[in-house]
Every structure is written in C-alpha cells, then in structure tokens.
Amino acid sequence: MAEKKKNGKDTGTRNLVIGMILLVVLVGAGSALAKNRVNTHATMPSSVSSADGYGISFNPKATVKVDFYEDFQCPNCRNFEAVNSAYINRLVTSGKIHAVFHPMSFIGPESIATAAASACAADQGKFLEYHTALYENQGTAENSGTWNNQKLILLGHTVGIKSTKFDACVNNGNYVKWTSNIEADASSKNINSTPTVLINGKVIPPSAYLDQTAFSALFTAAGVK
Amino acid sequence: MKNSSKLTILPWLTLIGRLILGGVLLAAGYLKAKNPSAAAGSVRVYEILPTGLANSLGYALPWIEIGVGLFLVIGIWVKRAAIAGGVLMFIFIVAIGQAWARKLAINCGCFGNGGISADGKVHPAVYLTEILRDFGLTIVAGYLYRFPHGKFGLDKASEEY
Numbered sequence: 001m002a003e004k005k006k007n008g009k010d011t012g013t014r015n016l017v018i019g020m021i022l023l024v025v026l027v028g029a030g031s032a033l034a035k036n037r038v039n040t041h042a043t044m045p046s047s048v049s050s051a052d053g054y055g056i057s058f059n060p061k062a063t064v065k066v067d068f069y070e071d072f073q074c075p076n077c078r079n080f081e082a083v084n085s086a087y088i089n090r091l092v093t094s095g096k097i098h099a100v101f102h103p104m105s106f107i108g109p110e111s112i113a114t115a116a117a118s119a120c121a122a123d124q125g126k127f128l129e130y131h132t133a134l135y136e137n138q139g140t141a142e143n144s145g146t147w148n149n150q151k152l153i154l155l156g157h158t159v160g161i162k163s164t165k166f167d168a169c170v171n172n173g174n175y176v177k178w179t180s181n182i183e184a185d186a187s188s189k190n191i192n193s194t195p196t197v198l199i200n201g202k203v204i205p206p207s208a209y210l211d212q213t214a215f216s217a218l219f220t221a222a223g224v225k
Numbered sequence: 226m227k228n229s230s231k232l233t234i235l236p237w238l239t240l241i242g243r244l245i246l247g248g249v250l251l252a253a254g255y256l257k258a259k260n261p262s263a264a265a266g267s268v269r270v271y272e273i274l275p276t277g278l279a280n281s282l283g284y285a286l287p288w289i290e291i292g293v294g295l296f297l298v299i300g301i302w303v304k305r306a307a308i309a310g311g312v313l314m315f316i317f318i319v320a321i322g323q324a325w326a327r328k329l330a331i332n333c334g335c336f337g338n339g340g341i342s343a344d345g346k347v348h349p350a351v352y353l354t355e356i357l358r359d360f361g362l363t364i365v366a367g368y369l370y371r372f373p374h375g376k377f378g379l380d381k382a383s384e385e386y
Contacts, residue, residue: 021295021301029284032287105262106260106262106263192266
C-alpha cells in the first residue's frame with residue numbers, strides 16, 4: 001500500500017516535469033517563430049519601405065540599386081568599410097546610386113543597439129557619418145561594453161548631431177523593434193554573412209570586398225559614372 | 226561476482242552518457258536560442274531546405290535541442306530522448322557531410338557565431354572533426370537506447386520509455 005502511494009507520487013512529479021519541459025519547448029519555439037516575422041507596427045525610420053527590405057534608403061530614383069548588409073560589430077564589415085566607405089559615401093551623397101543600408105543585428109545586444117541608434121542618426125540626416133564613425137570606433141570584442149546608450153549618444157554628438165531628439169531616440173530605443181524587421185527580411189532573402197553587397201540584386205564576388213579597384217570597377221560596369 | 230560488478234557500472238555509464246549527450250544538446254540549444262537570426266542562418270547555409278522552411282526550422286531547432294537535452298540530463302523518457310538525440314546527430318552528420326562534398330563554406334555552425342569555416346574556406350580537417358564528434362554522440366545515443374536506466378533518473382526500471 002505504502003509502496004503504491006510512493007509510486008503514485010513519483011509518477012505525479014515525473015508527469016509534472018515532462019509537462020514543464022514540453023511547455024518550455026513549445027513556448028520557446030513558438031515565440032521564436034512569432035518574434036522573427038516582420039512586424040509592420042514597429043516604429044521605423046521614414047526612408048524605410050518593405051520594397052527595400054526595411055533598409056535605410058538613399059536616392060530611391062537612381063537606377064543602380066545597391067544593398068549593403070552589415071553588422072556594426074562585424075570585423076569583416078569594418079575592414080570592408082575601411083577600404084570602401086569613402087567611395088561609397090561619395091556615390092551616395094552625389095546621388096549616383098540608390099543605396100539601401102540594412103544594419104544587421106545577429107551578433108547580439110550591442111548590434112541591436114548600434115543598428116537602432118544608426119536609424120536615430122538617419123532621422124537627423126547623419127546616417128552616413130554615424131555609420132562610418134561606428135566602424136571607426138568598433139570594439140575589439142563583441143558585446144563587451146564598447147557600446148551603450150550613453151556612448152552611442154556621445155558618438156552622435158561627435159559627428160555633429162545636436163538635436164536632443166536623437167538622444168531621446170537612442171535612450172528610448174525607438175527603433176529596436178525595427179532591427180528585427182531588418183533581420184527577418186534578410187533571413188527571407190537568404191543573406192548568410194556580413195558584409196554582403198548586392199548591385200541590382202546580384203551579390204558581388206567575395207574577392208571584391210577588400211579590393212577598392214575591383215569594388216569600384218563593379219560600379220562602373222553597372223553604369224555608375 | 227564479476228557479472229554483478231559489470232552490472233553495477235552500467236547505470237553509471239548511462240548517467241555519464243546522459244550528461245554528455247544532454248549537456249551538448251543543452252549548450253548548443255542555449256547558445257542558438259539566444260540568437261534566433263543567427264540560428265536560422267546556420268540552417269540556411271547548408272543549402273538543403275528552401276529558405277522559408279530553413280528559417281522556421283532554425284528558430285524552432287534550438288528549443289527542440291533544449292527539450293531533448295533536459296529530458297536526458299534529468300533522466301526522463303531517456304529511451305525516447307536517446308532516439309531523438311541520435312536522429313538529430315545523424316541529421317547533423319548528413320548536413321555537414323553534404324556541405325563538405327559540395328564545398329560549401331559554413332560560416333555559422335552548430336555553436337553560435339564562429340562556425341566551422343569562419344574564414345570562408347573549406348577546411349577538410351574541421352569538417353571531419355565535426356562529423357567525428359557527432360558520430361561519437363550518435364554512439365552515445367545508441368548506448369542510451371540500449372541501456373536507458375541509469376543513476377539518478379526518474380524513469381522507473383520496470384517500464385520502458
């Protein structure tokens with residue numbers, strides 16, 4: 001009798017543990033699936049559209065479209081920017097390319113923070129400057145305190161942003177949810193590494209990323225003068 | 226005497242096997258669950274499934290690994306969890322093997338970001354190591370299927386789960 005009672009209690013505990021584990025799996029997988037969809041209700045920067053994969057867009061009327069998929073914490077992206085950012089910034093400010101920047105955030109929390117802050121800078125018309133400054137000040141290790149809201153605001157001031165709206169935008173994390181839209185859209189387009197650059201929808205060859213001559217030749221070939 | 230000492234060691238081996246396979250699954254699942262978009266990417270890069278399906282699997286897989294890992298570590302449904310763990314390892318072996326054969330550089334692999342070819346090149350030794358590790362874990366899963374009753378488990382010896 002006592003034996004049976006003990007068994008019964010054990011079975012109850014066991015079933016409870018089984019139920020809890022199954023619940024963890026279902027809730028975890030369910031919320032991961034739900035969270036990684038595009039959320040059209042997220043606050044987004046004004047230049048953003050679903051047609052451009054929610055990226056920050058410049059010169060939408062230019063005929064050559066260039067997509068940049070980068071993560072502000074990715075060392076290869078910093079190397080790519082060190083070689084090509086002056087050239088890219090010149091093409092964008094002179095209106096020669098329809099540039100779409102997709103700040104990715106798969107490396108973690110500081111990628112999300114930097115991507116969201118770059119959108120705040122875009123609101124102030126300083127995206128390119130801020131973007132370049134973020135790479136110039138990239139930390140040596142990922143997610144280890146290089147970036148927090150305070151430092152991101154200070155960096156904004158160094159590139160000439162004066163509006164307190166920028167400070168509030170960073171502090172309130174206005175564009176944090178938008179960063180998941182960038183991720184979800186890039187996932188659906190099979191973007192698997194950063195940096196990835198597409199000229200008119202075609203991924204550029206790996207050898208062109210760190211070779212300024214080869215990189216600019218691709219633009220000439222696409223008709224950018 | 227010899228026979229019984231051999232028998233008393235079996236539950237301990239089962240416990241060790243559970244902790245190894247369960248621990249690996251828990252760790253791999255936890256690292257990927259923290260970073261869903263990287264996890265989705267790590268399924269896409271094997272270029273087996275269509276993008277949409279690969280993404281859905283990428284979001285769900287870390288939690289399945291966590292679940293199977295928890296069952297093994299706690300010691301419930303050991304036989305079923307061993308089958309699931311073995312199937313997962315077998316799938317990983319096939320995925321890595323075909324990526325190797327097709328010379329796909331896997332930039333984000335089973336353990337979060339770094340991956341098994343972070344520099345974008347295909348290093349045979351790295352692929353082989355991954356496959357051997359998963360093969361070893363498949364053997365552990367097989368052992369757990371054969372001897373599911375170990376120390377500190379919640380499955381009852383009289384029943385098979």
